Amino acid sequence: MENKTLSQIEETFILHWGQMGVQWGINRTVAQVHALLYLSEEALNAEQICEILNVARSNVSTSLKELQGWGIVKKVARMGDKRDHFESLHDVWELARIILNERKKREIDPTREVLQQLASAAESDADTSADTAKRLKEMANFLDVSTTWFDRMNRMPPAALKAFIKLGGPGKSP
Template sequence: MQRFILHWGDMGAKWGVNRSVAQIHALLHIAPDPMTAEEISETLNLARSNVSTALKELQGWKIVQSRRQLGDRRDHFTSVRDMFDLVTIVIEGRREREFAPTIEALNAVQAEAATDGTPENVRKRIDDTLSTMQMFDNWYTDMANLNRSVHVAMLKLGSRIVKFLPKGNKKSKQTDKGS
């Protein structure tokens, strides 16, 4: 349990998440029962204020929920248990906070660059960047709308899907912008 929590904390730091936030999530993810903030604080030897702040952040990500228990005034916290749901929530959250605003900003930059005298080669680079990001976002949106059973089947198929795709040099530049 300790190694899992420590590793999740280290990975959280690499993902841009505070180490203690990631450790609290790890603890709640593997804990068999919901935990109070006091229990989390004692288990991880973290300040109670740090735990409260981290729990609010995790709830903002929608990967931790609080529940009340009969006869207890304290909140009891648990993580999303289903790993598929957890990954889906994290990916969608990152898309909404990071990827979608970048596409929105690039659309504005592209529109401004079309009229402000930005050199053609710079406008082309902006266009290419936006086009590629939009292609990935469209792909993600299409994939996200599929049923879980389709996602699972695709994941199980894994790299074997390559044999159904046209062969080609992965380093060659793609010229078909519509695919």
């Protein structure tokens, strides 16, 4: 089991991706593991990932679990090897679609529900000003409209979505 080393370029990408992740509220190691698997042509096992990234085995385990939970990394079996191997989705469009959708499901949707409840409760709440009630309603409505739009985009076949974005949506500007 030889230690496959990274080129300077690969290393830079992985480190940058990790930084990026942190800014978006994603654990650095999770982002790095993902970056590594994204670049890697063949599936890697947990041990290899530790060695390449120089992070603790436990972190890799947790990160892989997280990435699998998002559906962007999958286990693959290898003949004659008991250990699990992991590979990432390699289609960037599909990756983006899944990541955005997962974050929406986990973070936006619950917020939307809370806001809807608050907005409707605020209407008849003596302690809450009509003005606050209005703003809550506007925010709730905004989330509603924009998530509905997102869902629609999300349901498009990948190729169609890609074409739509490339075309520029509403009609291209000069």
